[in-house]
Amino acid sequence: MPLITEDLVLLDLAAKDRAEVTRALAERLAAAGRVTDVEAFLADVTAREAQMPTGLEGGIGIPHARSAAVAEPSLAFARSADGVDWGAPDGPARLIFLIAAPDGAGGEHMKILAALARRLVHQSFKDALATAADAAAVVKLVTEEVIDR
């Protein structure tokens, strides 16, 4: 199963806070059968977020969790025009990546997620995502940059 598909991409998200954005993305994952229990998964994500917010400078939020409620390693992506506060010191996050990892995920799956995380610090990758025209372009970008590298 691919890491991300078009139905896991929300390009014009109107959600106002972290919880709303995360829930919107988590529900997409659930709808795709990747998350088996939205509430349990959200609890795990929130717990991680409570340790330290996952917002990064440059308008990035990367909520994530390893959770028993995850069936497949997945990435859900949201873009917010107004931005959502994600705890970063320099302002709200406009690109939000929800990373879902199954609790007992094997090394291969985790390697893909690690590769994704590594791409996230590249400005060119972030710029391309910020300007991607549609969900298909986002999926194509992630697939090219992460999976096929």
Add this chain to the structure above:
Amino acid sequence: MKLVAVTSCPTGIAHTYMAAEALEQAAEAAGHELLVETQGSAGMDPLSPQDIAAARAVIFAADVEVRDRDRFAGKPLVQAGVKQAINNPAELIAQAVDRADTDAAPAPVLVSKVDESAGVGTRLRQWLMTGVSYMIPFVAAGGLLIALAFLFGGAEVASKVNGGTFGGVTYAGVTDLSQLLATAGVPGVLFKIGAVAFSMLVPILAGFIAFGIADRPGLVPGVVGGLLATATGAGFLGGLLAGLLAGGVAYALTRVSLPRALQAVMPVVIIPLVSTAVVGVIMLLVIGSPVAAVQTGLTNWLTGMTGAGAVGLGLLLGAMMAFDMGGPVNKVAYTFAVGTLASGTPSAAMAAVMAAGMVPPLGLALATALRRRLFTDAERKAGEAGWLLGASFITEGAIPFAAADPLRVIPSIMLGSAATGGLTMAVGATSLAPHGGIWVVGLIGKPLLVLLAIAVGMVIAAVSVLAAKSIGRTENPTDPVPTTATPAAA
């Protein structure tokens, strides 16, 4: 510049790898070589001991405890959270480079750093150097304290503390340490501290040779073996043997596979117990008596030599002083000379022994100053201390060199010391003091000629060492110990 980093975060999915990538990019942009160990969920790809040894500084970008951080002990360290590494990696790289540059002074650290893939000869040398590098601070601390005691209290302070005849006066010595300050003053206290630090030379040497071979399990049998080498008078050569033996025994024991139930008590009970018992029995029963027998034989032989001519006796005493520097052979020569002093008359043998005993540290100090590239970092530091140690007749200052490379160093310094001993006898110099080196020059008969004899021996020793070290070895030996100064900040 070579750097290493560890990144780690609570979930081990995202920040660990983002921080790693950000740091790698920033390092590359700044022209540095960075290897990152990501302690995340995608499996560990640990840094090799060689990578860590080669790195000038370490970056921990971690929100959770770095695993196995002992591996980095003593390296210049920059610590930050993973977010800091992601948001501002260039800053962390710059800090690490800065730390590496400011923390240049090398000091040994508590990691085992022997190259697993090296040949037997190289590994033997690395094991010995591991022991030596831990011993050197003890040589420096003990030697310099004793030298300071001589400087402030006169060299008779040693006799005041230990008892003995000095300059015709006999001292009882201090047996009750609460009377130390009253009897021997502040210099006496300094001397005692220095002497105690010195008593740890051989145990530390043996302990860390064994540590180099077998890691932590080697330490106990090594240290105890070293203490027994001292107790039986086997000296640092006995210590080398104890260290190698202890390392071998401990290493073998860690390879024994036992039933599960016993495995749990292996590291805390069985390995320490068995290894220490085996090494202790060998040191006490197998090494102890031959050492004593050799000492008796040598003493008798020396006593018989008295008729054989002064110069020959001087050559022999000199060579013996340099052979094991505080070990059994050295002790025989020294005790023989002190015996000739007991009557309180100026002694020619004492002058020869003292002058010859000053030569090894001085000769090696000169050698390290002349050809730094032939010595490791640790040895260069020992060489700097060697000037004062040699001048104070603290022959032990040469042990680090002899322990690291006995076959080349010991014959070379024996040559130099023998020459000095022979020359001192030939010119008819004498001494009223059993110790003190340059500080008791007033108690030496014909002091200028003695100084000349020492200078000649020093040059002979230095030239011989350099020649020996140039044979069959490439220059610039690698220090097996990662040499940095800052202890890990945790």
